[in-house]
Amino acid sequence: MNKHNEKVLVMRFSDxxxxxxxxxxxxxxxxxxxxxxxxxxxxxxSLVYSPPPEIQINGISVPLIDEKQALNHxxxxxxxxxxxxxxxxYDLAHxxxxxxxxxxxxxxxxxxxxxxxxxxxxxxxxCYGPDCDxxxxxxxxxSQMGFTKFMIMISGFxxxxxxxxxxxxxxx
Amino acid sequence: MNMMSKYISLLARLIIxxxxxxxxxxxxxxxxxxxxxxxxxMILPVEWTNFVAVTLPWVELGAGILLILGIxxxxxxxxxxxxxxxxxxxxxxxxxxxxxxxxxxFSSAAESTEKISFFYLLRDTCLVIISAVILVFDQGHFSxxxxxxxxxx
Numbered sequence: 001m002n003k004h005n006e007k008v009l010v011m012r013f014s015d016x017x018x019x020x021x022x023x024x025x026x027x028x029x030x031x032x033x034x035x036x037x038x039x040x041x042x043x044x045x046s047l048v049y050s051p052p053p054e055i056q057i058n059g060i061s062v063p064l065i066d067e068k069q070a071l072n073h074x075x076x077x078x079x080x081x082x083x084x085x086x087x088x089x090y091d092l093a094h095x096x097x098x099x100x101x102x103x104x105x106x107x108x109x110x111x112x113x114x115x116x117x118x119x120x121x122x123x124x125x126x127c128y129g130p131d132c133d134x135x136x137x138x139x140x141x142x143s144q145m146g147f148t149k150f151m152i153m154i155s156g157f158x159x160x161x162x163x164x165x166x167x168x169x170x171x172x
Numbered sequence: 173m174n175m176m177s178k179y180i181s182l183l184a185r186l187i188i189x190x191x192x193x194x195x196x197x198x199x200x201x202x203x204x205x206x207x208x209x210x211x212x213x214m215i216l217p218v219e220w221t222n223f224v225a226v227t228l229p230w231v232e233l234g235a236g237i238l239l240i241l242g243i244x245x246x247x248x249x250x251x252x253x254x255x256x257x258x259x260x261x262x263x264x265x266x267x268x269x270x271x272x273x274x275x276x277x278f279s280s281a282a283e284s285t286e287k288i289s290f291f292y293l294l295r296d297t298c299l300v301i302i303s304a305v306i307l308v309f310d311q312g313h314f315s316x317x318x319x320x321x322x323x324x325x
Binding site: 019035037 | 204207208211219220221222225226227230231233235238246247248251254
């Protein structure tokens with residue numbers, strides 16, 4: 001190895017320090033840029049993540065999430081949305097890909113939706129909003145059927161629709 | 173050797189630069205999705221995950237652009253090498269404890285369909301080596317700033 005190559009490979013301590021400081025400066029500047037863009041962006045998120053509150057149904061912890069958190073799971077094949085509202089409202093508009101399973105006649109309806117969900121599926125249920133307990137009733141039923149992974153979109157379908165997130169209709 | 177090394181360094185800069193830009197775009201546009209991917213790895217305290225999801229993609233994007241332009245090349249290469257090492261450790265952790273999650277490397281975990289496999293570990297190891305090549309061999313050639321590039325480091 002000639003002298004030049006040795007010079008390339010063997011860095012002096014001051015060079016290393018200079019390199020580290022430059023890297024740190026780039027890291028800080030770009031991080032601040034990210035923070036600034038997040039602050040002004042409509043898709044910005046809060047800087048400190050707070051885990052969603054939970055309720056207990058049949059001994060299972062069910063996180064209560066908002067429509068924004070639910071949106072993160074919309075295209076995730078491991079997650080299934082379940083609409084627990086009345087049939088006429090489901091037909092009018094529902095979360096894209098959501099399955100209809102209302103607490104009314106749930107036993108009969110469950111047989112129909114069973115092929116689309118299995119016990120390993122993670123389920124996001126919703127109804128009309130915070131005052132509605134239809135999603136909780138469906139969770140109680142499904143937990144007896146062996147399902148364990150639930151989230152309830154507590155803000156309900158109206159919040160999802162108002163946010164302009166993907167919806168579809170079953171009306172023909 | 174010197175002649176060869178400047179072309180090797182340029183090639184390595186272009187590979188890592190474009191990969192980092194490509195990997196950052198979805199994360200920059202969808203920080204919420206990326207935060208979910210980070211939480212899936214169960215390494216960071218959950219409270220920190222949003223902060224990392226907001227800042228890290230911009231560091232990836234910026235470092236990628238600087239590498240391609242040949243500006244502050246070695247500090248950028250130090251950042252990319254460091255980030256790739258962290259990603260590799262996260263992948264090894266997930267693979268080791270058998271986490272059944274998607275990589276989330278180039279998009280969010282929700283968009284990605286492939287589970288973490290040995291291929292991912294191998295791919296990340298190769299990228300660490302390529303990034304380290306820039307760090308060791310770059311002499312400031314092919315820089316947008318010309319020879320002034322080396323004055324920064």
